[in-house]
Amino acid sequence: MTNNMPSITEAEWEVMKTLWNHAPQTASQIIAAFDQQADWKPKTIRTLLDRLTKKKVVKANKEERVYTFSPLFTEEECRRAETQSFIDRIYGGTTKSMLVQFIEEEESLSKEDLQELRSLLDEKLD
Numbered sequence: 001m002t003n004n005m006p007s008i009t010e011a012e013w014e015v016m017k018t019l020w021n022h023a024p025q026t027a028s029q030i031i032a033a034f035d036q037q038a039d040w041k042p043k044t045i046r047t048l049l050d051r052l053t054k055k056k057v058v059k060a061n062k063e064e065r066v067y068t069f070s071p072l073f074t075e076e077e078c079r080r081a082e083t084q085s086f087i088d089r090i091y092g093g094t095t096k097s098m099l100v101q102f103i104e105e106e107e108s109l110s111k112e113d114l115q116e117l118r119s120l121l122d123e124k125l126d
Helices: 010-021 027-037 042-054 075-091 095-105 111-125
Strands: 058-063 066-071
Touching: 010 027, 010 042, 010 066, 010 075, 027 042, 027 066, 042 058, 042 066, 075 095
Parallel strands: none
Antiparallel strands: 058 066
C-alpha cells in the first residue's frame, strides 16, 4: 500500500469503480455509464474526473483529440488506504479496537461468518 495515496470522496469512489471495471475510458463513456446508474449531470462527472486527475489518482491521456482516463491505483490499493484512514480517524490507528467493536456489535454475522473469522485468526496464530 502506498502511504502517499490521496483520500478520495464517496462520489470520486463511484467514478473510480467505473474506471476499475474498464479503462481507459473517455469522459463521454464514463458519463454514459452513469446515465444508467445515477442522476448526475455530465458537468459533475467531468469535475470529479478533473479532481481525480489533480489528486493523481487518475491519469489523463490525450490520444488523438479525446482525453482518456485510467486509474493509477488498483481498487485493492484504494480500499486498503481508505480502510487505514478509517482506522486512524475513528480508532486512533488501533485495528484491534475496531475488530472488537465490530464483532461485539455486528448482529448480521452468521455462525458461518464467525467460523470463517476464527479460521483466519487461527491461521494468523500459526
